[in-house]
Amino acid sequence: MASTTFPDAAPGRHFRRLDDGRIECRVCPRLCKLHDGQRGLCFVRAAEGGEIVLTTYGRSSGFCVDPVEKKPLNHFLPGTPILSFGTAGCNLTCKFCQNWDISKARAFDRLQDQASPDAIAAAAEDLGCRSVAFTYNDPVIFLEYATDVADACRARGLKTVAVTAGYVEPAARADFFAHMYAANVDLKAFTEGFYKQLCTAALAPVLETLRYLKHETPVWLEITTLLIPGQNDSDDEVTALSDWIAETLGPDVPLHFSAFHPDYRMRDIPATPATTLSRARRIAQAAGLHHVYTGNVHDPEGGSTWCTGCGALLIERDWYDLGRWHLTPEGSCASCGTVLPGVFEAAPGTWGRKRLPVRLSA
Structure with a gap:
């Protein structure tokens, strides 16, 4: 009806x-x-x-072709273009939201583009994308639309990526991620107090999503933590977060520390210094994590991928541009043969840092 x-x-x-x-x-x-x-x-x-x-099935806040590294995913088809889109609304209330004009939208004037699942998949194919990302706002809230788009993409040989906070119930989680090839989960902090006070949510369900993805699915997983000065960037919290990932998920799950900028309801807090991200990266590496990255800052060392076997530079990154590529076609270090965990093709993509807004028709 x-x-x-x-x-x-x-x-x-x-x-x-x-x-x-x-x-x-x-x-x-x-x-x-x-x-x-x-x-x-x-x-x-x-x-x-x-x-x-x-209420938002078939309606989007916009489409754009991005580098896959912008999701961020550094171990999933590096250098390739990905068609990104979202809808409106969110199931969290983060005071620091960096996409608040979309995720906090309470009117459909943000939903200017309409497209069927097959139209989205066809557009991604025509644009030369290797995958489609559900992003900008959390895709679990438009689960039915996202999974139908994912099915249409799969039929055309395209992969699908979820950029999500992981705040989802078990049955819906299994349904949603059964359609995904990769996910970047936003682990916002490592205390219940942070989640309660700044997101009106809880940490435990997010940790359960991370466990589920790593141990019960073939979905390629990467994690992002936005470090906010004075809120979740202490050495103790970064250490606890890193230790948990290493012990519970394993050392090969890539972790991205990203820089906060003042926005939405937290404009009185300064932007995250690059030194904070570098310090967090060192802490995570000391905890045993093999692939730790910095984001939203210019840091070629922290943005590049290094071999855990011999220390060689495997994938050089300057922002979203790829430089030297030192992987075999099978995804191993060309010097020592150590396998780099992830999803790789024989050669890197060449999309670079381009951003291409797209208009679709239903």
Whole structure:
């Protein structure tokens, strides 16, 4: 039955009907309990007719071809172009959101582009992209749209990437990531206090998502932590975060430390100094992590990939431009043969730092 309150909506998955007549959305740990006509905190999932509907199916806040390194993914098809898009809304309320004009949108004027899943996959193929990224806002909240796009991409030989905070319920998590080839999970901090005070969320479900991805799926996983001065950048917290990744996920999961810039509701905090990122990188390396990167700063050493066997430079990066490439076609160090974990092709892509906005038609 077509939606009347939300005329462009599509049927949702992962909900249950409660005895009091409300509908409980079971996509994320918020478990929003909604009366008919109400929206969840994410704004895009709503209750109607005894079920949850997705009100943003087929609508996007924009499309752009980016370098895959911008997701950031450094061990997944380096140098190749990726078609990126998002919708609107978010299931977190981060006061430091760097994409707040999209993720915090509460009106559909942000959703200017409309496209079917097959139109997106066809456009990515026509543009020479190797993959499609669900990004800008968290894709778990538009799970039904994202997974349909992923299926259309798979049919054309394209891979799909999720850029997510990992705040998702177990059943929805399994459904969503079954359609993904790679993910960058935003591990925002390593304390429950940070998640509660700055995101109105919880750390534990995110850690469970990371465990799940690493140990129960073939999805290639990388992690990003945005370091905010005075909030999550202490030596103790960086050490605890790095130790947990090394012990629970293993030393080969790439970790990106990214620089904060004042935005949204945290404009009174200064930008992260490059020295903070370099210090965090050293701490993580001392904890045993093999591939630790710095982001949002100009740091060729911290942005490049190095061999854990002989120390050779494997992939040289200057921002998003690739330089020297010292991998065999099989993805091993050309000097000592040590395998570099990740998803690689015989030669690097040449997309570089270009950013190409795209308009799609339905």
